[in-house]
Amino acid sequence: MLLFVLKSSACLAVFMLFYKLCLEKTSAHTFKRFYLIGTILISISIPFITFTEYIELPIAEYEIVSPIEASTQSKTFQDFFPHILWSIYALGLLIFSFRFFKNIYKLFQKIRTNPKLKNEKFINVLLKDLIIPHTFFNYIFLNKTKYENKLIPNEVLLHEQIHAKQKHALDILFIELIQILFWFNPLFYLIKKDIKLNHEFLADHAVLKQGIDSSTYKKTLLTFSSPDSFRNAQDQQLANAINYSLIKKRFTVMKTKTSKTVIWLRSLIILPLLAILIYSFSNKAIIEIENTTEQSAYQQKATQKEIAEYNRLAKKYNNPQGRVIIKNKEVELLNYIYRIMTVEQRKKAEPFPVFPPPPPAPDEPTKLREVVEVLTPEPTPARVVEVREVPSPVEVREIIEVPPPPPPPKSPLEHVKDMAKKGAKFYYNKKEISSKKAISILSKNKSISITTNHSNDNDYVVQLSTKPIVIKED
Secondary structure, rough: OHHHHHHHHHHHHHHHHHHHHHOOOOOOOOHHHHHHHHHHHHHHHHHHHHEEEEEEEOOOOOOOOOOOOOOOOOOOOHHHHHHHHHHHHHHHHHHHHHHHHHHHHHHHHHHHOOOEEOOEEEEEEEEEOOOEEEEEEEEEEEEEEHHHHOOOOHHHHHHHHHHOOOOOOHHHHHHHHHHHHOOOHHHHHHHHHHHHHHHHOOOOOHHHOOOOOOHHHHHHHHHHOOHHOOOOOHHOOOOOOHHHHHHHHHHHHHHHOHHHHHHHHHHOOOHHHHHHHHHHHHHEEEEEEEEOOOOOOOOOOOHOOOOOHHHHHEEEEOOOOOOOOOOHHHHHHHHHHHOOHEEEHHOOOOOOOOOOOOOOOOOOOOHHHHHHHOOOOOOOOOOOOOEOOOOOOOEEEEEEEOOOOOOOOOOOHHHHHHHHOOOEEEEOOOOOEOOOHHHHHHHOOOOOEEEEOOOOOOOOEEEEHHHOOOOOOO
């Protein structure tokens, strides 16, 4: 959270500095309005941008990682410090939310309890208080006595009508809501002042385009922004109102006429500025990918003794000498060792034997003897049919069924799902997680390394890691 605040604040500070130096005193008031709102959204968004880089790693041996036991150390102040900060933030959030809704309530109370006069698309709310004329959406708040005696100049009314017509209240509501979330950040208070001042620039520019004399308009602004008129100004945080302290800057901007070329050139600077900020304050993620397409991440490694036994049995069935009997136990052992071998071990080991299909069952003893003679010639690997004498005139044939070659190993995701059904414990980067979390991680990143170990049939432990896992042989 702290890193996000620092990054977004740095971006907003750069955008505001650019605005002060290059845009504020120009006459591109409409562009400035969208610039100020847009920079707030962009500054908040940049820290969430993540650029991902994939790096291929060589095949590494896997290591069985034992789960980390929970620490029993007593908690210190540093452990409670984040909770304290979040509590302070929540308290500020409540206070500023209460302040915002209180101001909204006061505005609607003024509208509900005071007389109103509809003037075209606008509604004049007449108040008894001596206030500065101000606007909230289509409602224009005016002093009742001055309005009825026609002491409010048309220029001032036109100024407030422009605020209402251009919906400046939407900008104010937006920055107020942002200010609730980031109440601790002073930059949002400063940019709020810039947004309100630019609203005055827009209204002044529109009034002068109506043919109003600039000198007369300036005298009117001075009259209606005198310090005596600031009574009840604290209730106008959500409204647009004339501000005496900013009159001088408004007079300066009224005289300014910026050419379109200058505006375009200054606007183009925003693009490289935006690129620099995104490059500097976005996130960079590096994902390591093993350089293998055949070996499953959870696959174990066969020992030297197992490989030697596999090679002995594979040679026996790949190069049969005379009559060879196929044994179920040996075939099952071949399948098991082949499954746990790595890709490199399979390349160096003997090829997996190809067993012939079983012969058809003979109807008579003479046919049975013919089958035996067909299966036993060299060098073809022979499937053995044994004939045993029984106390019966009928000869009995016993055929040993040979299983097909081992299927390819399951995918990591299927393996994790099987382990979840068996009630296994899951760890991700040495931290315990749920089975749903493990399945979610594998669904998003198929390069996760996995290893499984268990002490008995009901005690499975599955380790997930973003780094290669190495199995250490005893």
